[in-house]
Amino acid sequence: MNMFYLEFIKHGRKLAEDRGINWDIPLDSDGMAADGIGWNLTIAAGDTPPPSYYLRDFTSDKRTVEILKQEEMSNENFLLPFLVLSKAWQDLVKAAVANQLFYRKNSPTHVSNNIIRPLKVIATCAFNTEPWALGLNDLVFAIKIGTKIQASGKLGDLIKGIVKTIIDVEHIADACPLYPSLPMNRLLITNNRARCTKSVDELLNDLGTRKRAERLPERRAFWELVRIIFTEKPKTLTDEFRFTALKVLLTCGLRIGEAVLLPADWKRTKEHFDHRGRPAGELGGYSSTLMLRHFAEKQKTDDSAILVESFQYVPEMFTDLLTEALDRAVRISQPFRETLRLQVETGRTLPWYDKKEFVRVTDLYPRLTGNPFWLTLEADYISSIVNAYRDDFSPEVLHNLREKQTLQYKEGSEITLSTALYAYLHRLRSNIKDGKTAIRFYRPDGSIMPIKSRMLWGEVCLNIGELEGHIQRDTPTKIPDTLPLKLENGIFQPWEFMFLMPKRSVAEERDGRICDVTRYFSVGIPDPVFLDCALGDKVTFESIFERYGETEDDRKLTLKSHSLRHLQNTELFRLGVADTIITKRYNRRSVAQSYEYDHRSLAEELDQIELPPNIEISLGEKATIAAKMIKAGKATGPIVEAFKRIQQLEGDDAAFQYLRGEADGFHATPFGHCFNSFTVDPCPKNLECFAGCRHLTATNLPSNRKYLLKLEERFSTALEAAKSRSSKSIGRDNQIRHAQDRLDAVHALLATPDGEKVFPDGPDFSLSPQPGSVLDE
Template identity: 40%
Template sequence: MNDFYLRFIDNGKSLAELRGLLWYLPVDDVGKVSKAARWDLATLCGLVTPPYFWHSSLGYDINALDALNVLREQQNLPGLAVQPLPEHWRDFYQATLLNELLVKRNKPGHALLNVGRPLRIIATCADSEAPWDLTPATIQRAYNIALDIGSSGKIAANISMVVRTLIDGLHIADRSPLSKHCFAYPNQSSSEDKVAQLKRGNNTYRQTNKLRAQLSDRKGAAKLPSDKAFWELVRIIFTKQPKTFVDAIRFNQIKVAIACGFRVGENTLLPLDWARWHEYLATDGSPAGAKGGISRSLSVRNFAEKQDEDVGTEGIVLVENTQHAPSIFEDLISEALGEVERLTTPLRERLRLQITSGRLMPELASDALAPAWDIYSRVTGSLEFTSLPMPKDLVEKYRETFDSKYLDEIRQWQIDRIRTHGLSHNCLKYFNKWPIAPRRADGSLFVGTVDWRKAHFRVSEVEVLIQNSMASKLPDTKAFLLRDGERLYSTELMFLMPIRAHIESRNGGLLDINRYFAVGRASSQDLQFHLGGGANNIFSRYGQTDEDRALSLNTHSLRHLQNAELFRLGVADTIITKRFNRHSVAQSYVYDHRSLAEDLANIDLPSGAEDMAPRAQETLKMIMAKKIRGPIVDEFLKIQKDLGDDQAFSYLSAEADGLHATPFGFCVNSFTVDPCPKHLECYDCRHLTRSPISEENQNLQQLKQRMIDVVTVIETSPPQARNVGWQNQLKHAQSRLESLEKILVTAPGERPFPDGKDLYNPVENKRGSTILDEPQIWRPM
């Protein structure tokens, strides 16, 4: 046990004590924490529930344990049983959760799934090893188990992240660093490709994709939605008729996501009172549009995430902001949100009654007796409760418009036929499992066989049953706290959804939104699931071809797409930063995915440069953007200062006819007639300029590691085993290594070797300026 581990655990215990949390939690024989003792992580962070996030398990990860036992069987080792984690691992796990939530201020879902679960997988694979005693073999085993149990590579990527940032970063393990051992076994190499692909799409400053081979290649293109997925999604939401009520809401959510570029959490929390119209007048009081300006514009009220001021005295608060809508999207946003408001009106009215009354079925008196079919429809959401099929014409009209008046007509049609045809099989099957005894219309209990056509239930008993046994379907009645101290209930949010309503999607029935009791706000997880790679996402339900139905899309990629488009269209970075509620312009450039050609296209050339060759114009734009440096650039700037633009442009047209992207950076030297004597190996060349392309660093680091390996091999080899000329090989490798180190510490736009050799050697120096000159080359005597 080392001091770093002890200090980390002590800090965790201090945080638990300050929050009144029990540290030594009672667990059963498989590590499950008792309900009375588990930690409510959402409340701990000050978040409004649902959704709930519970610290409810201190046992081995079941899926990882199954995969581990398969591996142990192949190694002729006994299998391991499900059991609680050892005490040291429990302490480490709990301290990690509190560190993520209370110190780093991350969300409970991230703490449990992205950090907590990988840690439990490592503990599952550690056998008798304590956290400070972890070995490379254990880390590699855990990484490969994660590759085995995860189809997307996300779990394995999280294992690598936890080892790098937590175990190595905090020096928990004595043998750190251990993250370099997160690589696949030979038989798992194909699975590791998914991890690499996932890392390329992560929203991080590290770029692991290859260098751009062409000017049209985009920076960090993996963060953008694929062309096929994006345009197929556009086709679906704008041309297809939604099959279900909740899909109709989701389609409009996606329209807003495309038009506004909100984070998925900001999208789901859009307020009902969203529209803010701004009127603009000229100095004489007339509309600005009459004088060539804009008379009216629309902005969308929203609650911005990731704000410094989102923590209040009582927990997380909502920070109100507005986002101006581009004029081309005003009608789209207004129509989409207007349609959602229409669809959710019945849900909103019921939720308002539930909040004010504190009851689940406020339309009915607490001591009233309600018909069994009515209770069935209210609790399950199913509109079909008679043994007859519902009228097709009314069903088709409803599915075309999702007008709730047709639900009332269908319900009344069934009520008129209950006496003669009775209740449906599903309805009877449902009530046969209920612990509540049915009653007659006078309140007396049935004796013997129950006539379900005349059966009733007392409303208060049904509400108690729901409270006790259907906690996951309870309506969202808790209020959000705003920064100004006011409270915002879910009824004031735009996107409301029926909770766990599987009648339409799973059973093909109709959801009675006019009576279903379980109403809640839309969740981020819902939209992420229905656009992600799940088996029943929007693409699989509405795609045209098998290829279309296999598509998926990251919700955050739509935000990257809009940012990139705004950059491409030349919108100022300050405006983009303000639009997306960021604190600095640098944050916006993480979302800049323009190709170099698009980046340069926004630079206006000065007068007189129109006659330059296209490649020379391209180089001039790079100089104006301060993306390249070098002798030719310095000479150009000197001529421009001394002799003016015309002479400088003529010089640039002659000398810098192209821009060359090398593995080391940019070079603007002319190689049209005279090729590079070093074949673009730019060690010590003063023409080299570092580029701002972040992928370049990875390439240079790889080259540096290769040179280190070469030097190490030569120096560690016995003298008698070295090849002839090893001194020259060693000197060459050390020289290259020294140059690479200088390049790596040089900032973008600067020259690593300002005083280096000018490797440029024109042909005239060798053969003269004309064919009559004496060749200046060596000849044998």
């Protein structure tokens, strides 16, 4: 144990205790804290649920243990990790959480996903090692296991981040710094075809290869998503809201959390006039524009729990589509909005009744479960009601259904209560018998009904005060989300959100029926999981692809919500929108952030570079590409140097005239771009550019890197094979030297930034060797 570890734990303990949080968490034998004992990270950070994140599980990471079992199955001496983390690891996790949550002001979501999970993976992999004794091998092994858990590499990257930002920065381990020695992953090789086997046309087509194309949505999944949300009829109220939120993601490029937490009062318009006060529409522009009010994330505020209000202009082509979808969502969720507002203003769970009132269970059942069918009705009639409601989600259908059931029950002619209502009441009766709840059954006059007596369920009543206590105490997952959220100047009430959802509406989600939005008491605010599940990013629930896909392959599709933001950002760049406008549109703080979302191909980037029309016509296609690459700073070489020199000395016309004559000097090679003319003689090295030729310019295109990584693997194999031979001949030494030189050259090419020379001081292989005498060196 070192002093830095002790200081980090001491600082974390003080941060927690200053906020009244108990540092010592009693655990059971399984390493879990009892309900109400662990840390509620959401409440501790001053945030408002949902979602709620907790620190109460100090067991080994279960998925890591499963992978370790598979890894060490053949090792008879392998011992499974201890179920409960050691005291030192528990303290490190708590200190890291306190530091991130209270000192660095990160969100509970970030702490739960990006701090606690990777720390537990490290602790599980190094179960025989305390934090201060961690070594490089422990962390490399943890990264390896993390990559096996998540094939995307995300968890492995999070483990590296923990090493860099916590273990190294706080000097937790005696062997720090450890991060610089960790392996850095490179792109996977998925295309085994050598670039040198392609034709000239295929090589030129590599100009269309996109940068980091894996961050864009997969083509089939994207178009299937478009088909579903614009043509399919939602099967549930929840799906209706999901479709609307996905339309927002698609048309506005918001982050998933921003789309989920849209305010009901979303619409803003801005009028545009000229300097004389005339509407811009009279002058060929737009007289008004629509803006989407939303709450922007990642705005670097002092408190991560604060909602930061922002506005985004809606493109004219999406105005009608978005207005129709969002206005419809506001209308459909209005009954929930009224319910939640009444609950917030009264501080009551069931504000429609007096606390001392005794209400029949037949009236309370739709309030408590959301199921509007409490009588036994014909299947065809129930189906017609479900279809009628889903056509437009009109509350009028629910009102008519309730009036008809009430009238039928009063008439009493062969009417029985529904099976679902009987099952609900029998469960409640069993809980009362077992002492699991404090509520009791009453007669309409308020007298207590003996629990063992024969029940006439239509006459059974519940006391509202007791029922509210039961809900708060025994059904915490159904408590409405009534806590206000903080704005920069004021508060934002939960009923002001657009998307309000029924919590645990079993009748709708599981039984294929509908939820009575006019009566159900349990109203919640959705969280990002609401959309992650819809897109298949979370496998816990059925995705919209599984529910609405036409074919078996369609139902297996998944899509990441953030890829839609990457797609729109790239499209705006491709259409020539200024990077400053793109940055402002997406609430970013620097233009550089926007370029992280730029996945244009080189050809699309060159399309945005303008040359004078007369020059572009005179140059021709190939020379125009070369001119644009020079202007964009994407090319170097002797032709580029000569072009710039002539441009400086003799002007643009002479420079472009020179470039037209040297148009064949632009070559797309399997390794990068070459700007050297081979008009008379072919390349003397047969495009073995990585031999150190000074004309080679790095591109960092994925296709180039894949081929280079393949070469790296081949040269490494050849080098190892040469070194393994026992021969001491000159030929062996030559083979080793040749392979080592080429391997070093490939490494240099992989490490060179886009558009820069790889070997600026290398030989010019385009020059023919001059004959010399025996005296020449």
